[in-house]
Amino acid sequence: MRVSTKHVLGSVAVAATLALSACAPSAESTDAGSGTDTIEVGVITSETGPLAAYGQSFLDGFNAGLDYATDGTGEVDGITIEIRNGDDAGDPDKAVQLTKEYIGDGVQVLTGTVSSGVALGVAEQAAQNQVLYVSGPAAADAITGVNGYTFRSGRQSMQDVATAGTFLDDVAGQKVVVYAQDNAFGQGNAAAVDALLGAGGAKVQPLLVGEDIKEFTSFSQQLKDAKPDLIFVAWAGETTGSMWQSLEQQGVFDIAPVVTGLGDVASYGAYGPVADKISFLSHYFGTAPDNAVNDAMVEAVEAAGGTVDLFTPDGFTAAQMIVHAIEEGEGDVDAMVAALEGYTFDAPKGTVTVRAGDHALVQEMYQAKLVKDGEGWAPELVAAVPAEDVAPPEAG
Template identity: 35%
Template sequence: MNSTTPLAKPLSLALAGAFAALFSTCALAAPDLKIALIAGKTGVLESYAKETETGFMMGLEYLTGGKMEINGRKIKVIVKDDQGKPDLGRTLLAEAYGDDKADIAVGTTSSGSALAMLPVAKEYKKVLVVEPAVADEITGAKWNKYIFRTARNSMQDALAAASTLKSGSIGFLAQDYAFGRDAIKAGKQALAATGSKATVVHEEYAPATATDFTAPSQRLFDALKDKPQPRVLAIVWAGPNPMNKIADMKPERYGIALAPGGNLLPIMKTWKAYAGTEGTIYYYYGFPKNKMNDWLVSEHTKRYKAPPDMFTAGGMAAASAVFTALSKVPSANSEQLVTAMEGMSFETPKGTMTFRKEDHQALQPMYHFRIKKDQKNEWDLLELVREIPAKELPLPVTNKR
């Protein structure tokens, strides 16, 4: 009758032990690494934000070999849309750090929103990797120790452009908001820093949503037409670029050449009629030669039937910075992350970037391009004149540490 009884107790003990071991394993399993990605996915910079998110997710995929984990901890990316609104950006970052318990955050698209987010990172004592906002104040006057930027800043853009303008007369056209005014201020400082003999003779600021450029362009033509050659009208514009409309006004009548800053691929492919025009750019898929960029170009073209754009590369750079930092600090302790990231180098589609210790700005190369005359396909747009190394860009430290 009781022949099976002796087995019952050992069996129940074995099962209890198994459940205890399982519970213990679950209890001890490392929690997810939470990364908040904030971007302006609605609004005028929507395309920039979408590219950033694509590049960020592809970057994590590449760096983790598809496992989406770091040191055995699963990665959870929490994406939030700040709509380019500073108040919303600030609220969403606080929500990410507070309610979502994000270990680290990345964002955002608009410089205005990014600037509003900086004090939140300081309040919560959590790292914020800024991508792709470019305002100099982010790593300048408004900076705090929790802020790191993978994106280039306005001064890096300006220094790259200034390196191609050695003499003559320059007129600027920019958008009338923080990005545009910051860029022109940086442009004038960059000319002085690079020893250029070129003179800025006029500046025009048009509404960010402007579609008619007749009046500001004519004022620029009038200001430039009698000034020393070469005469250059430099365009600094986020979003749909006015270059074609200005070119239709035939600035060459006054001996004026256009110098566009690099832009998104769909915009630049409308510039074919201006073969030979030169400018500078943060990234163009055909320029960097390295393993990471090769993978990004191949995989992005395969998945999206087009090569990666400049903000896709930026998103991947941010992913690499986050991955490298969290690999060095498995606990994701904020103070340890700050220490590890100061002076940290990490690989990107542009090659190696390094966070400068003084202000946490990523030092990186830029590119001098020429619009191709013979374009083999719709995305074969630019030829490389020269890669401009980071060491040739005398970027000042402007924060008060």
């Protein structure tokens, strides 16, 4: 095991304090229990707005997963699963409004959400109203263990960071420079790397750059002068291309592995001519896993006219979890929660486990590279990282 996380206590992510009012379930929802004929599942995600592509990826996976887990019937043990879709447009307030509406109508199972801000708001409503909530792609570590009713079907930021550490044989005594923008996103990544890899014995040094900076030569030179063993890049926005170009021009790729997260398919062309020089940590791409469940998901999504992408397995896995919970709990929320805690099953990413203590999803991750594919780029698997090697620290 290259990176150990089991002795790391706590998470750098801090749950936001959200002033959200609760709404009581209707009489119809409180009557639910054993013998329920129909259970409605509220799927709240971004169908429009800046995260719409992520939302569509989740929905494609969810629809395929529901069909897979119910053998195409939409039913389990005589219980019909009805889906109620809602568009949060990436807006936490809108998501909470929809959540209250659904709960008021008797919905006892919620899923979706690609935004961490949205997920935290929905999670608070789930706890206040005692409904089951399976969060999707939202990666904030604060979602893990936030309450007893919230689970996650995707990975979290700490699993990304741990995967980055696997590009070193052993992080102990190694110098890791976090190259990021000086904003909440960059600062959060620097803190996460320090909390996880620093706790494993790495010396972590942040190099944070103002968002208004457009010339990166001096910063690239600072990276070289730091003599790192690994460079972790967390970057977004319009300066991304020029930042990568500067790293190449200044020879940064020659001094240490440069690691960043592999995004969705649409992002593959954003790295320009340095694409094949970057070491990528990856949550998912279609050819990374090699198992029958992933094959079934890819086939189903493509048959429906879609393409598997970064968050497709999060939707598929959410559907698998919900079907299992309904099968075991038959509409009783506490029984559904109990059914998921410690649940191990075969998902598109292989064998995954819902950790009982904090509801993290323990799953394998990937090392990847981009290779030329005609006029574009395609991901290629370098190594699958075992789930236990990148399990996040237990929350709480």
